[in-house]
Amino acid sequence: MPAESSIDLLITQIDILLIYLARPAVQRQIITALVILSLAWYLPEFMHARAEKRDRGRQAEQTDKPDRSRWLAAIRHLYSPLLSLLLVQLAIWLFIRLGYPVGILESSIILFSMWFVYRFLLMGLYGYLGPEAQPYHRWILMPVFGTIVVVLLTLNTVGLDLIIDASLFTVFGTTVTLRVVFFALVVLYCFVVAAWIIERLLDRVLDARLGHEPGVMNAITTISRYFILLLGVIAVLQVVGLDASTLALIGGGLSVGIGFGLQQIVADFISGLILLFEQAVRPGDVIDLDGEVGVVDKLSTRATTVRTIDNVELIIPNQAFLTNRITTFTKSSAKVRIMVPLGVSYKSNPKQVRQIALQTAARHGLVLKDPEPALLFRSFGDSSLNFDLAVWIDQPSRHSRVRSDLYYMLWDAFTEHDIEIPFPQRDLNLRTGWEQLRSKVVATGPQTPQE
Amino acid sequence: MPKPFRLVSTIFLHKPYLYHVHIRFILLVLLLLMVAGCQTTMTPETPRITGRALLWHGWSDGEADFLEQLVDNFSAINPETRIITIAVPQGELLAQYQASTAQGIGPDLVIGSSDWVRPLVDAGYIRPIQDDAISLDDYRSNTIAALRYQDEMWGYPMALEPVALYYNKDLVTTVPRTLDDLLLDVNEEKSIAFVPRFEEAHWGVQTFGDGLFDEDGNFTLATSGFREWLTWLNEAQSNAGVILNRDGTTLQRLFIEGKIAYYVAKPTELTTIVEAMGEDVLGVTWLPAGPEGASGPLLPVETMMLSTASTKSQAELAITLARYLTNTEQTRTLMRTLNRVPANRQVLVDSRVHPLISGFSQQARTAVTLPNDLDRQDLYTVGDLTYGNVLSGVKTPEEAVCDFGLAVIELQGYGPESYELPPGCSVESPNE
Numbered sequence: 066m067p068a069e070s071s072i073d074l075l076i077t078q079i080d081i082l083l084i085y086l087a088r089p090a091v092q093r094q095i096i097t098a099l100v101i102l103s104l105a106w107y108l109p110e111f112m113h114a115r116a117e118k119r120d121r122g123r124q125a126e127q128t129d130k131p132d133r134s135r136w137l138a139a140i141r142h143l144y145s146p147l148l149s150l151l152l153v154q155l156a157i158w159l160f161i162r163l164g165y166p167v168g169i170l171e172s173s174i175i176l177f178s179m180w181f182v183y184r185f186l187l188m189g190l191y192g193y194l195g196p197e198a199q200p201y202h203r204w205i206l207m208p209v210f211g212t213i214v215v216v217l218l219t220l221n222t223v224g225l226d227l228i229i230d231a232s233l234f235t236v237f238g239t240t241v242t243l244r245v246v247f248f249a250l251v252v253l254y255c256f257v258v259a260a261w262i263i264e265r266l267l268d269r270v271l272d273a274r275l276g277h278e279p280g281v282m283n284a285i286t287t288i289s290r291y292f293i294l295l296l297g298v299i300a301v302l303q304v305v306g307l308d309a310s311t312l313a314l315i316g317g318g319l320s321v322g323i324g325f326g327l328q329q330i331v332a333d334f335i336s337g338l339i340l341l342f343e344q345a346v347r348p349g350d351v352i353d354l355d356g357e358v359g360v361v362d363k364l365s366t367r368a369t370t371v372r373t374i375d376n377v378e379l380i381i382p383n384q385a386f387l388t389n390r391i392t393t394f395t396k397s398s399a400k401v402r403i404m405v406p407l408g409v410s411y412k413s414n415p416k417q418v419r420q421i422a423l424q425t426a427a428r429h430g431l432v433l434k435d436p437e438p439a440l441l442f443r444s445f446g447d448s449s450l451n452f453d454l455a456v457w458i459d460q461p462s463r464h465s466r467v468r469s470d471l472y473y474m475l476w477d478a479f480t481e482h483d484i485e486i487p488f489p490q491r492d493l494n495l496r497t498g499w500e501q502l503r504s505k506v507v508a509t510g511p512q513t514p515q516e
Numbered sequence: 517m518p519k520p521f522r523l524v525s526t527i528f529l530h531k532p533y534l535y536h537v538h539i540r541f542i543l544l545v546l547l548l549l550m551v552a553g554c555q556t557t558m559t560p561e562t563p564r565i566t567g568r569a570l571l572w573h574g575w576s577d578g579e580a581d582f583l584e585q586l587v588d589n590f591s592a593i594n595p596e597t598r599i600i601t602i603a604v605p606q607g608e609l610l611a612q613y614q615a616s617t618a619q620g621i622g623p624d625l626v627i628g629s630s631d632w633v634r635p636l637v638d639a640g641y642i643r644p645i646q647d648d649a650i651s652l653d654d655y656r657s658n659t660i661a662a663l664r665y666q667d668e669m670w671g672y673p674m675a676l677e678p679v680a681l682y683y684n685k686d687l688v689t690t691v692p693r694t695l696d697d698l699l700l701d702v703n704e705e706k707s708i709a710f711v712p713r714f715e716e717a718h719w720g721v722q723t724f725g726d727g728l729f730d731e732d733g734n735f736t737l738a739t740s741g742f743r744e745w746l747t748w749l750n751e752a753q754s755n756a757g758v759i760l761n762r763d764g765t766t767l768q769r770l771f772i773e774g775k776i777a778y779y780v781a782k783p784t785e786l787t788t789i790v791e792a793m794g795e796d797v798l799g800v801t802w803l804p805a806g807p808e809g810a811s812g813p814l815l816p817v818e819t820m821m822l823s824t825a826s827t828k829s830q831a832e833l834a835i836t837l838a839r840y841l842t843n844t845e846q847t848r849t850l851m852r853t854l855n856r857v858p859a860n861r862q863v864l865v866d867s868r869v870h871p872l873i874s875g876f877s878q879q880a881r882t883a884v885t886l887p888n889d890l891d892r893q894d895l896y897t898v899g900d901l902t903y904g905n906v907l908s909g910v911k912t913p914e915e916a917v918c919d920f921g922l923a924v925i926e927l928q929g930y931g932p933e934s935y936e937l938p939p940g941c942s943v944e945s946p947n948e
Contacts, residue, residue, distance in 0.1 A: 084570050085621045091621060094620060171618075172619060
């Protein structure tokens, strides 16, 4: 007999489904199960909405005990499955009394029980973690529950194995079926979730030991994530059934593709790995790349995200960090010196200026005590005595803000102590035209500076 | 609006809920139910055969392909029908059928064994065949008896499956016709092998007596010949030429390899053995007779049974298909192609054309049908224990047969008027 195509098998399954659905016994049970599901789903929601409306005034009281209210909210997860189990038992009792088949309803008990277990776990998760449980809910519990439901439905359906084992396509001589695709996806998903969990665990463990080294933490977690994902890809290829020679063939094809089309991406990827290992740039570092100063936000394998002081994110290919000259303010130490140039009039006492400037700098919260600020006498200017106020800070990304603050503070301090900040002064010598200028000044009235 | 309706409408017609995905899912399922319902209401009014039906079987790949061809032929004659066949592993077929039918799903038609009749009828999973839907004249009385229960017929007989005597023509020149001849004929180089269990070794009971049950279904153990048969077997196993082993697979392999001259087995093994040995070297004949008459193996009948889960139109289509597959022409085709022993006696089995099938067919004439009100599996279990106890020397044939009788009486709840125990064996009352 020629092998049936996937479409034929699908049509066959639809025909079988129609045969079943035409039977009153099946119709009765499915409609009953749907009614139970709807009631179990919406009735608790409806009741909760009404109760919430009624108890709105008590919310302030509940906020005093956040743990209790969180657990109370989490328990709501159980209402629907419990109600469904109760209703389905009631329906089975009624069907048996009426002499109707109850097999589908009995089978649905397993599904409703699974629903209860799922919701029970959700309750524990939300009760324990609160809103932080959402990623575990979405990325672990929900897919696992969905997979179990699919597997349970598949196991109890005779003939479905035909469509599951029908050939979808062939890759390098290996036939890929729906079953293989399903298992491959499950395996890959397991590895993705494992990578995510291990990354979070490493974050916690390393944070306790290497909290002051975010770059090392990032390197370890990133490398471990990619390592687990690589294992996942290998496992998926094993599930699909590709042998070593096929993998070698795929590798050969990929290297040609990499050579031509993906060269830049691979270069960035390799650069990313070098950066991770070498630690030349780490998240949290303040760098200057082509005059743009910013903080390294995230170091990934292809590109690095830098957040500038204008809060603009720059996504820079990793290769740029290895080929360009980078200024880092925080490679070995985060302490940087800021020079604040200032000038005072020749009438000022330099010692008083020094005292006031250093006191002002010391008042700024971000200016370090050690090394202590210093006022350096730079030069006798044309109109002013020129100084440089040198202060140290350990947050290089805020140097502009600190400099601005210091200017404001110095202005106030100098004004308070009558220290003049002069503007440039010039002496003019008129060789000719002095007489005409004098007559005009006399005519208009203003007095000469000599008068 | 009355309060209950207001409550329901508040729950279900509230806008966020109405557009919720679950409501749409429920509407989709209801739509499917309506579509499926429309399919069924149209059929009764049309004179032509229409509709869909599902057939389950436990046949092997090659047999399944041929069955598919027969079904295609049926669909070609009835173009408005769609018959779907699904192969389920033979060992799982009964359990799968029971589980599915309990749910209201499962096939409209299942090809199974007559041994399933009682459990399926008691559970309400198969429907009886009306007298006008089957031609009983086409079948022998023992075939009909295999499918009769509670005065109803419960399936269409397809093929007979009694054990018979396979023999290797290279090793056997004259086939023994009696048990005495058999014992004289066999030796270490020319042995006979069979599985000493109740179902496979029942054939000798009737050679020494009247059989375990009379025509009215009474348990006639005293005159059955069971004790004598067990005695014969116990003595025969000391003969180097008699191999009694519960490992049927090994016995079949030894027979195929030519290390055994005679092998007692069902026709279900015929295709495998023919493929391995070839038809020329293989012979099949009826089992040797005893002092009281011909051998009487049990008669399992491969049967097409109708599900109670089907709608009326599905059942009508299933009946039409079952009648088609068990008619003379298709039965003959199944005999020629798949070595099925025809249950339909209108099919002539010419011993010159089909010598192997003919052997089984002749054996089926003297085969025995157990009453369907017996719980077969319990009976087989007790019977197997009886054979085991005697052949291992744990009990004498008299003791083992008495235990067997008492166990059957207890299992079936027979009253004193329904059984006859051998001398020295009696049912003790609870007060004693």
